[in-house]
Amino acid sequence: xxxxxxxxxxxxxxxxxSFDKSMRHKFHHLxxxxxxxxxxxxxxxxxxxxxxxxxxxxxxxxxxxxxTVSGILDRxxxxxxxxxxxxxxxxxxxxxxxxxxxxxxxNDFRQKKEEYFTQMLKKLSEQETKDIIKGLEILNLALAxxxxxxx
Numbered sequence: 001x002x003x004x005x006x007x008x009x010x011x012x013x014x015x016x017x018s019f020d021k022s023m024r025h026k027f028h029h030l031x032x033x034x035x036x037x038x039x040x041x042x043x044x045x046x047x048x049x050x051x052x053x054x055x056x057x058x059x060x061x062x063x064x065x066x067x068t069v070s071g072i073l074d075r076x077x078x079x080x081x082x083x084x085x086x087x088x089x090x091x092x093x094x095x096x097x098x099x100x101x102x103x104x105x106x107n108d109f110r111q112k113k114e115e116y117f118t119q120m121l122k123k124l125s126e127q128e129t130k131d132i133i134k135g136l137e138i139l140n141l142a143l144a145x146x147x148x149x150x151x
Contacts, residue, residue, distance in 0.1 A: 012139075026116065034105060035079075039064070039072050044081065044098065048106045052085075052097040081105070 046061050059069045076082040081102040087093045
């Protein structure tokens, strides 16, 4: 691999790591106030986006084992944020969904995120905003089309 390409790859890795760290820092107080962990928020986010899910579906989407996700769900169920329901067709199948309490939290969190990004992106030029969108679209497409699994 030519050196400039390798340096670009390292730069992308560094920027994504920095972006992730910045986002966690910016929203830390919101998360801390909610008394939820990042894995719990990930589960809530997936359920909000995709609707009710089986534990195995959640595990696949979040990248954790079924037993780990079950533990996360136990704690969320104790907090009355998710509920488990057996399907009528097959009583062995348990579907996980959000409760009304979590819907309010999701709406509030989404609103605060949107307000934050609106204020931040207002400071950028129209071209800078378009460049960010284009770069993220390219990265998302590359990730979606990549068939390699991380071992």
